[in-house]
Amino acid sequence: xxxxxxxxxxxxxxxxxxxxxxxxxxxxxxxxxxxxxxxxxxxxxxxxxxxxxxxxxxxxxxxxxxxxxxxxxxxxxxxxxxxxxxxxxxxxxxxxxxxxxxxxxxxxxxxxxxxxxxxxxxxxxxxxxxxxxxxxxxxxxxxxxxxxxxxxxxxxxxxxxxxxxxxxxxxxxxxxx
Numbered sequence: 698x699x700x701x702x703x704x705x706x707x708x709x710x711x712x713x714x715x716x717x718x719x720x721x722x723x724x725x726x727x728x729x730x731x732x733x734x735x736x737x738x739x740x741x742x743x744x745x746x747x748x749x750x751x752x753x754x755x756x757x758x759x760x761x762x763x764x765x766x767x768x769x770x771x772x773x774x775x776x777x778x779x780x781x782x783x784x785x786x787x788x789x790x791x792x793x794x795x796x797x798x799x800x801x802x803x804x805x806x807x808x809x810x811x812x813x814x815x816x817x818x819x820x821x822x823x824x825x826x827x828x829x830x831x832x833x834x835x836x837x838x839x840x841x842x843x844x845x846x847x848x849x850x851x852x853x854x855x856x857x858x859x860x861x862x863x864x865x866x867x868x869x870x871x872x873x874x
Contacts, residue, residue: 703863706746710739721750724857725850726768729761730754743862750858751851759843765850766813796824803831810835811842818852 701709701720709717717735718728725731733753740746757765807815817830834842 701861704861706740706743706862706865709746709862720861721858724861725750725754725765725854727754727757727761727765729757730854743859743865746862747855747858750854754851754854755847762843762847762850763813766816766846799828800824803828807831807835811839813846816846816849816853818849818856820856 701723704720709720712720712735714735717738718731721731721734722728730750730753734746734750737749740749804815815831815834817827819827822830834845837845
């Protein structure tokens with residue numbers, strides 16, 4: 698859960714630099730990205746912040762992307778409760794352990810193939826969708842998969858930044874102290 702959830706763009710723009718970096722770091726797990734976004738304030742609208750976040754993300758070196766992947770995203774199949782309702786929506790599984798075992802095997806094949814963990818913007822996807830995405834992406838060459846990973850990170854960051862900002866104007870009950 699984000700500590701700075703629903704603050705609104707005006708409040709984000711007004712935060713002291715350290716707090717602004719911390720707020721964005723919660724979303725992206727990159728000090729470089731968070732610092733760059735905080736120093737780029739004020740943003741006139743949400744979309745300007747999102748575009749800048751993408752530009753910085755896509756300018757980072759592979760080592761920085763690997764750091765983000767290590768810090769920010771749980772291994773596929775490691776959080777059973779997060780997948781249970783999605784699995785129930787999309788497929789009939791014998792039990793939760795079956796779902797988690799399939800996801801774990803797929804994640805291990807992916808890690809063996811590319812050397813880093815699988816990352817995907819899940820949204821409304823279910824376990825079957827994640828498994829299908831792993832299988833599909835296992836056919837990518839390394840360069841293509843690196844591009845896919847950056848796109849997925851961008852989608853995840855945008856979702857988290859949207860949650861941090863909340864609606865235009867933020868929520869009335871958000872308090873910076």
